[in-house]
Structure formats: C-alpha cells, structure tokens
Amino acid sequence: GAVVSQHPSWVICKSGTSVKIECRSLDFQATTMFWYRQFPKQSLMLMATSNEGSKATYEQGVEKDKFLINHASLTLSTLTVTSAHPEDSSFYICSIWGGASIGYTFGSGTRLTVV
Amino acid sequence: DAKTTQPTSMDCAEGRAANLPCNHSTISGNEYVYWYRQIHSQGPQYIIHGLKNNETNEMASLIITEDRKSSTLILPHATLRDTAVYYCIVRVGETSGSRLTFGEGTQLTVNP
Numbered sequence: 001g002a003v004v005s006q007h008p009s010w011v012i013c014k015s016g017t018s019v020k021i022e023c024r025s026l027d028f029q030a031t032t033m034f035w036y037r038q039f040p041k042q043s044l045m046l047m048a049t050s051n052e053g054s055k056a057t058y059e060q061g062v063e064k065d066k067f068l069i070n071h072a073s074l075t076l077s078t079l080t081v082t083s084a085h086p087e088d089s090s091f092y093i094c095s096i097w098g099g100a101s102i103g104y105t106f107g108s109g110t111r112l113t114v115v
Numbered sequence: 116d117a118k119t120t121q122p123t124s125m126d127c128a129e130g131r132a133a134n135l136p137c138n139h140s141t142i143s144g145n146e147y148v149y150w151y152r153q154i155h156s157q158g159p160q161y162i163i164h165g166l167k168n169n170e171t172n173e174m175a176s177l178i179i180t181e182d183r184k185s186s187t188l189i190l191p192h193a194t195l196r197d198t199a200v201y202y203c204i205v206r207v208g209e210t211s212g213s214r215l216t217f218g219e220g221t222q223l224t225v226n227p
Contacts (some may be wrong), residue, residue, distance in 0.1 A: 004158075006158070034214065034215065036217075043200075043202070043217045043218060043219050043220060044153075044159065044217040045217075046214055046215070046216055046217075049214055091156070093158050093159070095158075095159075095215070103149075103161055103164070104151075104159075104161065104215055105161070106158030106159045106160070107158050108157055108158050109156065109157060109158050111156070
C-alpha cells in the first residue's frame with residue numbers, strides 16, 4: 001500500500017502561535033487527502049477534505065480560517081493551526097485516498113499540545 | 116453512508132479467536148463494509164473490506180450475513196499486539212475517494 005509520512009509526530013507550542021503539520025504521500029500521487037482530529041478517548045473526527053490545486057472542503061463546525069489547509073502538490077498537504085489555544089490540543093491525523101487497490105492510508109499522527 | 120453499531124468493548128484471551136460484530140441494518144446495495152483498527156496513539160490501519168461475499172486476508176476474515184445487515188470481523192489467533200480500537204465503516208464505492216467517517220468503534224483488549 002501507500003506510505004504516508006506525517007511531521008512532526010509531536011509538537012508543543014504557546015497559546016497564540018501557529019503550528020504547521022505536514023502530510024506527505026511518499027510513493028503515491030494523492031489528489032485527495034483528508035485531515036482528522038482526535039481528542040482523548042474519542043473517535044476520529046473528519047475536519048476537512050483536501051484536493052490538490054483547489055480549496056479544501058471543511059466539515060460543518062470546523063473553522064476554515066483557523067485550520068488552514070494547503071494541498072499544493074500531489075505529495076504534500078499541510079494543516080496550519082493558527083492562533084492556537086489549549087482547546088486545540090489534540091491528535092491530528094492525515095489520510096490519503098490511494099485508489100481502489102490501495103484504499104485509504106493514514107499517517108502516524110501529530111500530537112499537538114498548546115500551553 | 117449507513118450508520119454502524121458496535122459494542123463498546125470486548126475482551127479476548129491471547130491465542131483465541133476474536134470475533135467483533137458490527138450491525139449496519141440500513142446498508143444499501145452499493146455500500147461496502149470496511150474494517151480499520153487504531154492502536155493507541157497511532158493512525159488507523161486498514162484490515163479488510165467486502166461487499167457481500169466473505170473475505171479473508173493475512174490479517175483477518177470478514178463474514179457478512181446474507182441480508183448484509185451485519186458483519187463479523189474475525190482475528191483467528193489474537194495476540195497482545197491486536198489490542199486496539201476496531202472500527203467498522205460502511206461507505207459507498209470501492210473506487211470512490213469520498214470522505215471516510217468513523218464511529219466509536221470497539222475497544223478490543225487481548226489478555227495474556
């Protein structure tokens with residue numbers, strides 16, 4: 001299957017700063033990538049669908065100005081958490097759609113802690 | 116996509132088969148059943164998927180009832196490393212890259 005690399009694996013930042021998380025598809029050109037957020041002891045919640053070369057589609061209730069998504073190439077999508085607050089502390093996971101033969105492949109996740 | 120219902124948690128003895136049920140009574144004809152699992156603090160991992168026939172791969176078997184309203188994921192010889200949250204997801208289109216949404220899943224704990 002496809003290999004998805006997510007960086008960083010964990011990050012601690014101060015309130016009010018911005019944090020960028022990268023999601024790379026190492027061996028597959030992914031036109032579609034997905035971003036999820038997961039709070040402790042909860043399931044994954046889809047935040048947005050990212051399409052290469054176009055604007056991301058955000059799920060209801062997700063602030064697009066706070067969670068900036070850029071999918072400028074077929075192998076890289078980034079999620080920037082702007083003006084982070086402690087309530088943004090979460091586990092962020094990206095995923096790619098690799099076609100019928102590969103399906104969905106997930107990154108290893110990024111643990112964000114805002115202090 | 117059709118809603119799924121899974122038990123919140125299950126226990127299994129190491130070396131025994133783990134049978135994880137999933138109800139999807141509102142599934143429609145073009146929806147597939149997918150199973151993923153998530154080991155603590157990692158991204159989800161694909162296990163298996165099927166439409167109506169039973170499926171088997173190196174990780175697990177998927178048994179889908181004839182009316183397709185429920186399915187069972189079988190881990191034939193569970194190990195401690197199979198302890199994870201298992202998600203049953205029903206969605207349209209094996210070839211479609213549409214959004215994948217997760218329910219609450221089943222926490223499987225494999226005990227020594």
